[in-house]
Amino acid sequence: MLREAAGDACLVTGARVVTVSPGDPDGARASVQCVSAGGTKNYEADLVVGADGLRSTVRNQLAPATIPHYSGKSAWRGVVADTFLVSEDFTVIWGPGTEFGAVRISADQVYWYGYTSTAEHAAWPDEKLAASDHFRGWAEPVPALIEATPPSRIMRHDVYSLAPRLRSYVHGRTVLIGDAAHAMVPTMGQGANSSLEDGACIGLLIGRAVNAGTPLAAALRHFDAERRPRTQRIARRSRHAGLLGADVSGHVAVAVRNTLMKVIPGGPAAAAGASILSWEAPP
Numbered sequence: 361m362l363r364e365a366a367g368d369a370c371l372v373t374g375a376r377v378v379t380v381s382p383g384d385p386d387g388a389r390a391s392v393q394c395v396s397a398g399g400t401k402n403y404e405a406d407l408v409v410g411a412d413g414l415r416s417t418v419r420n421q422l423a424p425a426t427i428p429h430y431s432g433k434s435a436w437r438g439v440v441a442d443t444f445l446v447s448e449d450f451t452v453i454w455g456p457g458t459e460f461g462a463v464r465i466s467a468d469q470v471y472w473y474g475y476t477s478t479a480e481h482a483a484w485p486d487e488k489l490a491a492s493d494h495f496r497g498w499a500e501p502v503p504a505l506i507e508a509t510p511p512s513r514i515m516r517h518d519v520y521s522l523a524p525r526l527r528s529y530v531h532g533r534t535v536l537i538g539d540a541a542h543a544m545v546p547t548m549g550q551g552a553n554s555s556l557e558d559g560a561c562i563g564l565l566i567g568r569a570v571n572a573g574t575p576l577a578a579a580l581r582h583f584d585a586e587r588r589p590r591t592q593r594i595a596r597r598s599r600h601a602g603l604l605g606a607d608v609s610g611h612v613a614v615a616v617r618n619t620l621m622k623v624i625p626g627g628p629a630a631a632a633g634a635s636i637l638s639w640e641a642p643p
């Protein structure tokens with residue numbers, strides 16, 4: 361659909377961006393240098409969107425003080441063929457320093473994750489065995505889901521977030537989105553979601569606005585004002601959600617947390633989550 365909508369635009373794949381010069385929205389165009397099997401090429405652009413992820417080259421050049429910080433956690437993730445282990449509800453189970461979650465993603469498939477404290481770059485020769493060992497003795501469906509997942513469908517990734525937060529997502533004619541702008545811990549499951557919102561807003565707040573006559577500088581300011589507070593708030597809340605969940609370890613801390621969870625009314629927490637999930641694209 362995107363390719364079709366792009367019409368006869370030139371699409372370059374398999375190229376690595378190595379340098380970006382951000383340009384000026386009221387003056388010089390931006391320029392991007394790419395390296396591919398075909399060699400090095402320079403492109404000039406009215407707008408550059410840096411959507412190049414956690415270790416963004418674009419961000420490294422324009423805002424090098426903001427870098428990925430290891431969260432102390434990694435997550436095993438898997439997709440398993442299942443029709444009976446998990447209901448329609450999102451299941452989350454906490455243990456010391458660990459969170460396990462599972463959710464049905466189709467009539468016969470379940471996605472699960474095991475998020476736990478790990479040394480950075482740790483690796484096990486058999487990740488399935490390591491996950492099974494870690495979750496041995498947990499309530500079902502945890503061991504059963506891991507057991508039912510083929511080793512080739514289990515992956516594990518270290519988790520990072522960006523700090524300090526960016527003061528602006530816009531530099532000249534260049535705008536950062538997604539993990540490049542606001543990589544966050546996954547405790548609210550919002551990293552990719554908020555990246556998709558950013559993408560929609562590039563079209564709505566910049567592309568559409570400029571086509572309708574808004575100066576690029578004003579459209580970029582509007583984008584930053586709409587997206588930066590929201591995404592940085594979600595990143596902050598994700599960090600706080602971790603403090604109540606997988607970051608709690610030690611018998612006393614876990615017992616206090618569990619008692620608090622029983623007495624604190626669910627309403628305010630649900631309302632805070634709903635305010636994130638009820639996002640609507642700008643009209």
Ligand SMILES: Cc1cc2nc3c(=O)[nH]c(=O)nc-3n(C[C@H](O)[C@H](O)[C@H](O)COP(=O)(O)OP(=O)(O)OC[C@H]3O[C@@H](n4cnc5c(N)ncnc54)[C@H](O)[C@@H]3O)c2cc1C
Nearest residue numbers: 376377412413417435517538539546549550551552553555
């Ligand atoms: C363990 C874990 C669990 C997660 N769970 C969830 C979840 O439940 N829900 C959720 O919404 N999100 C979740 N996320 C977060 C989600 O994966 C990210 O937020 C999302 O992938 C960010 O998308 P992105 O397009 O910004 O970056 P990426 O997906 O990282 O894509 C960046 C792209 O840029 C390319 N690239 C990089 N450098 C260059 C370069 N120099 N030149 C050209 N191309 C380049 C890369 O090859 C890549 O294709 C999770 C993340 C982790 C690690």
